[in-house]
Amino acid sequence: MFVARSISFSSWSLIVATMLAGCATGGGGTTPGGRDGSSQAFDGSAQGTDASTSSEDASVGIDAGMVPCSTAEECSDGAACNGVERCELNRCMPGTPPSCDDGVACTMDRCVEPGTCEYVPQDAMCPSGQTCGATGCSATSTCSESPCRLVGPQCGCATGQACYHSGATALCATAGGGTEGASCTSPTSCAAGHTCIDYSREAAIDLPMCTRYCASDADCSGIGSLCLGAIDDGSGGERADVRLCTRSCDPIDGTGCSPQTTCHVFRESEGAMRFLTDCSGPIGGGRSYDLCGDDGDCARNYACVSGRCRRWCLVATDEGCAFDEICVSPSPTIILGGVQYGFCA
Numbered sequence: 001m002f003v004a005r006s007i008s009f010s011s012w013s014l015i016v017a018t019m020l021a022g023c024a025t026g027g028g029g030t031t032p033g034g035r036d037g038s039s040q041a042f043d044g045s046a047q048g049t050d051a052s053t054s055s056e057d058a059s060v061g062i063d064a065g066m067v068p069c070s071t072a073e074e075c076s077d078g079a080a081c082n083g084v085e086r087c088e089l090n091r092c093m094p095g096t097p098p099s100c101d102d103g104v105a106c107t108m109d110r111c112v113e114p115g116t117c118e119y120v121p122q123d124a125m126c127p128s129g130q131t132c133g134a135t136g137c138s139a140t141s142t143c144s145e146s147p148c149r150l151v152g153p154q155c156g157c158a159t160g161q162a163c164y165h166s167g168a169t170a171l172c173a174t175a176g177g178g179t180e181g182a183s184c185t186s187p188t189s190c191a192a193g194h195t196c197i198d199y200s201r202e203a204a205i206d207l208p209m210c211t212r213y214c215a216s217d218a219d220c221s222g223i224g225s226l227c228l229g230a231i232d233d234g235s236g237g238e239r240a241d242v243r244l245c246t247r248s249c250d251p252i253d254g255t256g257c258s259p260q261t262t263c264h265v266f267r268e269s270e271g272a273m274r275f276l277t278d279c280s281g282p283i284g285g286g287r288s289y290d291l292c293g294d295d296g297d298c299a300r301n302y303a304c305v306s307g308r309c310r311r312w313c314l315v316a317t318d319e320g321c322a323f324d325e326i327c328v329s330p331s332p333t334i335i336l337g338g339v340q341y342g343f344c345a
Contacts, residue, residue, distance in 0.1 A: 066092070067091065072084075102119045104132070107119040118171055118172070119158070119171070152219070157175075162188075165242065167235070179194065190211075194213065197210075199279050211245065214243050226268075230243055231243060247277060251277065262283050266278060286302065287302060322344065328344075
């Protein structure tokens with residue numbers, strides 16, 4: 001399930017989506033990439049409130065006690081929220097649904113596949129004038145945003161939980177440990193202040209990494225990282241309150257990107273026209289002066305320049321070039337963090 005967002009750099013378009021029941025579709029490259037979709041994040045049908053939480057359609061699947069079996073695998077219905085089925089005395093037996101209870105009376109607790117607990121504050125369950133926070137209903141909230149703050153440092157969620165976006169709103173769910181650039185399988189794989197983004201340009205390939213939420217460039221970390229990634233609000237528009245940082249990376253040695261992605265340089269299409277960096281994949285195979293249609297056709301540390309793959313380099317030192325090459329600066333001049341980049345010739 002995807003919630004799409006898009007961002008343009010100069011004549012390029014970077015498409016990044018957030019899949020909050022798996023991962024998001026991501027950007028990079030010089031051509032539009034990634035997947036589009038409209039399903040809401042954390043889409044689960046089973047709902048409950050704290051101790052009375054119900055798991056996702058526990059009645060669907062194997063009719064426990066009636067189906068003969070020899071192994072537990074024969075009993076499994078593939079769902080985690082109704083528990084793991086088991087084989088006892090050659091008969092399938094139902095599993096025990098996971099307990100999703102944060103102990104906060106005003107949150108709606110539920111399990112969503114593949115077995116993740118989420119806790120959604122419900123202000124309507126509180127007395128008039130109070131809101132639902134990390135510890136329950138209160139007249140004054142310690143968090144400036146309701147129900148929780150997406151951009152780090154986060155607030156509004158209980159200990160062990162993090163705030164993740166879901167369309168135009170936010171919700172609390174059990175936090176993961178993945179920091180910026182870490183591999184992920186869902187938003188809850190990522191630590192507080194991050195979500196899971198797919199950096200692949202191709203629909204058939206997933207290249208997900210944890211990506212930082214931001215409200216301004218000051219929330220982003222590293223040279224080339226800017227707060228420019230727009231997040232879809234679930235209705236086809238863009239959220240105005242939060243964005244995603246582009247990835248700080250080095251186009252010469254590829255550091256900052258996963259082994260399956262590589263670093264590309266982009267430029268803002270308006271305003272200050274700043275240069276920035278981001279990762280994308282899969283990585284092409286084109287090397288020096290091989291024909292190319294875009295950066296995606298070229299190998300790591302190469303860019304597509306006038307239809308040919310050219311290697312990135314440092315203008316001041318020729319670093320990145322072979323002994324018989326020099327580093328030539330393009331027009332306009334590319335400067336990131338005070339360093340001038342060019343292409344080997």
